[in-house]
Amino acid sequence: MPIDRKRINGPEETVPYNLYTKLNTKSLLQEFDELFCDGKRADNRAPLEHRKIFLKTGVVSQAKGSAYIELGKTKVIVSVFDPREIPNRTDYSLKGEIYCEFNCTKRRLHQQDAEEKQYSAIMKQALESTVCRHEFPNFQVDIYALVLHNDGSPLSAAITAAGVALSHAGVPMYDLIVSATLGIQHNVKFLDPSNTEQRLCDVSISSDGKEDSHGIIVISMLHTHEQISQFYQVGNISLEDITESVKVLETACKDIVPLVQKHLVKHILKTIKNNEDYVILVSS
Amino acid sequence: MTLCEAEKTFVLHGVEENFRIDGREREDYRPMELETDIVSHAFGSARLRLANTDVLVAVKIEVDTPFPERPFEGKLEFFVDCSANATPDFEGRGGEDVAIEISNTLSAAYHSPKVFDLRKLCILKGRKCWKIFVDILLLECGGNLFDAVSLAVKAALWNTQVPLIRQIDIDGNNVELKVSELSDCQRLDVKTAPVMVTVCKIGEHCIVDPNVAEEQCSVGSIVVSVSENKFSTVLQTGTGSLHSSTLLDCLKLGYKVAQRLDDALWSTLSKIQPTEDVGFLK
Amino acid sequence: MSTNKELISKIGLRLDGRRANELRRIRCKLGVFTQPDGSAYLEQGLTKVLAAVYGPHQVRGGRSKAQHDNAIVNCQFSMAVFSTNERKRRPRGDRKSTELSMHLQQALLSVIKTELYPWSQIDVYVEVLHADGGIYPACVNASTLALIDAGIPIKEYVCACTASLANNDTPMLDISHQEEIIGGPTLTVAALPMSGKIVLMEMSQRFHLDHLKKVLEKALKGCRDVKQILDEAVRLHVRDVGSSTGWAGTG
Numbered sequence: 001m002p003i004d005r006k007r008i009n010g011p012e013e014t015v016p017y018n019l020y021t022k023l024n025t026k027s028l029l030q031e032f033d034e035l036f037c038d039g040k041r042a043d044n045r046a047p048l049e050h051r052k053i054f055l056k057t058g059v060v061s062q063a064k065g066s067a068y069i070e071l072g073k074t075k076v077i078v079s080v081f082d083p084r085e086i087p088n089r090t091d092y093s094l095k096g097e098i099y100c101e102f103n104c105t106k107r108r109l110h111q112q113d114a115e116e117k118q119y120s121a122i123m124k125q126a127l128e129s130t131v132c133r134h135e136f137p138n139f140q141v142d143i144y145a146l147v148l149h150n151d152g153s154p155l156s157a158a159i160t161a162a163g164v165a166l167s168h169a170g171v172p173m174y175d176l177i178v179s180a181t182l183g184i185q186h187n188v189k190f191l192d193p194s195n196t197e198q199r200l201c202d203v204s205i206s207s208d209g210k211e212d213s214h215g216i217i218v219i220s221m222l223h224t225h226e227q228i229s230q231f232y233q234v235g236n237i238s239l240e241d242i243t244e245s246v247k248v249l250e251t252a253c254k255d256i257v258p259l260v261q262k263h264l265v266k267h268i269l270k271t272i273k274n275n276e277d278y279v280i281l282v283s284s
Numbered sequence: 285m286t287l288c289e290a291e292k293t294f295v296l297h298g299v300e301e302n303f304r305i306d307g308r309e310r311e312d313y314r315p316m317e318l319e320t321d322i323v324s325h326a327f328g329s330a331r332l333r334l335a336n337t338d339v340l341v342a343v344k345i346e347v348d349t350p351f352p353e354r355p356f357e358g359k360l361e362f363f364v365d366c367s368a369n370a371t372p373d374f375e376g377r378g379g380e381d382v383a384i385e386i387s388n389t390l391s392a393a394y395h396s397p398k399v400f401d402l403r404k405l406c407i408l409k410g411r412k413c414w415k416i417f418v419d420i421l422l423l424e425c426g427g428n429l430f431d432a433v434s435l436a437v438k439a440a441l442w443n444t445q446v447p448l449i450r451q452i453d454i455d456g457n458n459v460e461l462k463v464s465e466l467s468d469c470q471r472l473d474v475k476t477a478p479v480m481v482t483v484c485k486i487g488e489h490c491i492v493d494p495n496v497a498e499e500q501c502s503v504g505s506i507v508v509s510v511s512e513n514k515f516s517t518v519l520q521t522g523t524g525s526l527h528s529s530t531l532l533d534c535l536k537l538g539y540k541v542a543q544r545l546d547d548a549l550w551s552t553l554s555k556i557q558p559t560e561d562v563g564f565l566k
Numbered sequence: 567m568s569t570n571k572e573l574i575s576k577i578g579l580r581l582d583g584r585r586a587n588e589l590r591r592i593r594c595k596l597g598v599f600t601q602p603d604g605s606a607y608l609e610q611g612l613t614k615v616l617a618a619v620y621g622p623h624q625v626r627g628g629r630s631k632a633q634h635d636n637a638i639v640n641c642q643f644s645m646a647v648f649s650t651n652e653r654k655r656r657p658r659g660d661r662k663s664t665e666l667s668m669h670l671q672q673a674l675l676s677v678i679k680t681e682l683y684p685w686s687q688i689d690v691y692v693e694v695l696h697a698d699g700g701i702y703p704a705c706v707n708a709s710t711l712a713l714i715d716a717g718i719p720i721k722e723y724v725c726a727c728t729a730s731l732a733n734n735d736t737p738m739l740d741i742s743h744q745e746e747i748i749g750g751p752t753l754t755v756a757a758l759p760m761s762g763k764i765v766l767m768e769m770s771q772r773f774h775l776d777h778l779k780k781v782l783e784k785a786l787k788g789c790r791d792v793k794q795i796l797d798e799a800v801r802l803h804v805r806d807v808g809s810s811t812g813w814a815g816t817g
Binding site: 323344346363367371564565 | 593595598599600601602605607609612614616617618620626640642644646647648651653657658659689691693695696
């Protein structure tokens with residue numbers, strides 16, 4: 001890998017200091033109990049309650065379209081750039097391509113690591129089926145997602161924001177795309193998990209050999225077509241749990257859609273109003 | 285390989301009639317050949333041929349320091365190399381995208397401690413652990429890479445001999461290990477290691493083990509990786525989207541086939557005999 | 567470097583029990599894969615190599631590279647990460663593999679009748695599965711077989727072999743990895759054994775010029791021996807393929 005000499009890289013690997021403190025002695029089960037007691041989560045949400053979403057478009061002035069999303073503390077900026085010719089390609093492709101880059105800012109080097117590459121691939125997979133790629137053959141649309149603060153579910157936040165940013169950029173699309181994440185641990189389903197919940201769902205905490213499911217599911221939905229454009233799961237989950245989770249996630253996605261729609265309508269109204277002002281300005 | 289519309293229709297009709305272009309039914313696999321212990325200087329190895337798909341997996345083990353945040357666990361790393369022998373497109377760094385996709389999916393599939401327990405690879409808490417390198421070499425691509433790779437990886441891990449630790453000398457910060465001879469080793473426990481099945485949707489039906497032509501006809505496919513009776517990872521590939529009921533049907537089919545495949549793999553592994561002519565000379 | 571370890575014992579045996587003028591066992595097979603136009607597998611002692619040939623086909627990656635009177639030969643050498651005792655970090659792209667790719671191309675260019683395929687390209691890919699000394703010769707020999715399997719016209723076999731000088735006076739053939747690391751010079755020769763031409767010669771370390779003649783002679787003898795073995799394999803393969811099709815199309 002070539003190293004960018006202009007950048008001060010800092011140490012290659014860092015270790016959080018709290019690993020060495022004594023605070024770290026709680027067992028995972030205890031942590032879980034603290035996080036989820038009396039049917040309430042640490043931030044007073046019900047297990048199947050989504051965090052509040054804040055959306056804003058046009059945050060990056062250089063980009064053709066951009067969107068900023070907040071899911072609780074998770075903050076993501078997505079920018080979409082004009083279609084351009086696919087670099088380093090010799091053969092002609094009938095359909096346009098999508099290039100996604102996902103950047104997460106856990107103290108990391110600026111180069112993408114394996115996890116970010118995987119997320120980029122998932123994002124690409126999710127967005128490919130919603131963009132009318134035949135409209136720009138041999139061109140690619142660049143989408144960059146930058147996670148400013150990762151407090152769980154960054155991938156679905158990025159995909160939802162990317163859908164908004166794409167429509168803001170005026171890229172032809174078949175449908176609105178929204179995405180949601182769900183974590184499972186100890187027979188409890190956490191919709192839109194926070195970072196600590198996500199971390200707990202990642203490992204198996206029941207030590208007594210019970211057949212509990214644990215894991216994370218991310219889906220992206222095309223709203224009007226009721227199609228799942230991307231489905232990603234890790235962990236160890238039984239078929240029944242997946243079936244139930246898909247239903248939960250579907251309703252969660254349906255709940256997000258009105259917000260996105262409202263936002264887009266607002267954006268269009270604003271643009272029309274600006275244009276009217278402009279027309280009045282020109283005619284007067 | 286690119287297919288014209290007529291060829292695609294032919295494949296599609298075949299799938300509808302439950303009589304695919306090579307005479308298989310929708311849930312059938314192509315013939316497979318499995319050999320273990322094929323790379324003599326590796327700790328474990330396997331070669332799987334699934335019709336035209338050829339995968340060689342070798343396992344190497346090194347002593348390493350555990351991650352500070354997980355002092356009780358060893359390490360497992362997957363590396364996929366797409367040899368240009370498979371197709372000229374893989375020349376140079378051309379195969380990197382495929383390679384990363386496969387290795388990431390494998391790491392996701394082996395991520396859960398219920399699937400593969402990394403704690404067994406710990407030698408000395410926070411100081412020493414085994415690091416297992418699983419190196420996958422794709423020699424020929426005839427479709428359905430994920431299934432072939434997952435089976436070959438499972439077989440290679442099954443074949444792997446981890447040396448026993450005879451003695452640990454701790455002198456200040458120096459740790460010295462005395463390792464047993466290669467003849468006296470223990471095998472890895474891979475009973476719960478995942479098996480992946482690619483379910484491909486063509487027309488109205490789902491098929492498993494698509495060949496290259498069928499992969500071309502499909503708009504969307506799902507890779508499910510099943511460990512015992514749970515899903516360890518599910519990944520959607522291809523450009524299309526699926527309805528949620530189709531998705532669940534795909535998962536069910538993948539689950540059923542994966543169980544069958546896993547049973548077949550175990551019975552094959554238990555029957556494997558050391559033979560004289562292994563490898564490419566056969 | 568440990569020179570006290572003798573390369574040849576008093577009774578004339580080498581570390582692996584061979585005599586000075588003996589090759590390691592060569593086993594090979596043509597047509598191991600179906601997708602490439604030609605493929606071959608070759609085992610020389612423990613060194614194991616796979617070669618695949620694609621082409622002649624249209625030039626990939628811009629027509630600017632195409633030549634109007636010749637085919638271009640494109641070689642890529644790559645080593646599996648598990649091929650050596652120490653796990654390698656990268657299968658290709660390092661200096662050593664790039665150098666070997668170029669040397670391989672040089673050797674193959676000398677025999678392929680490139681003038682028959684203007685505006686086209688021939689790809690030769692070799693993959694080392696197990697490296698145990700004499701990687702380059704094994705690659706050249708495997709590529710020759712793969713070219714024959716692909717049916718690409720070549721002038722004659724191109725074979726390669728290594729030779730060394732033991733105890734400063736005895737030349738010995740086909741150096742294994744163990745002998746390589748113990749020390750002593752290694753002379754690698756790729757030759758056209760039938761016309762006796764040398765297409766590539768490379769040497770590491772040094773010996774007196776007086777010894778060059780006999781070491782080179784030994785290496786050439788090795789090339790001739792290799793050619794014998796390859797020729798036998800090709801004949802066997804053609805007979806198998808031919809008889810299974812009932813010699814169809816041979817008129």
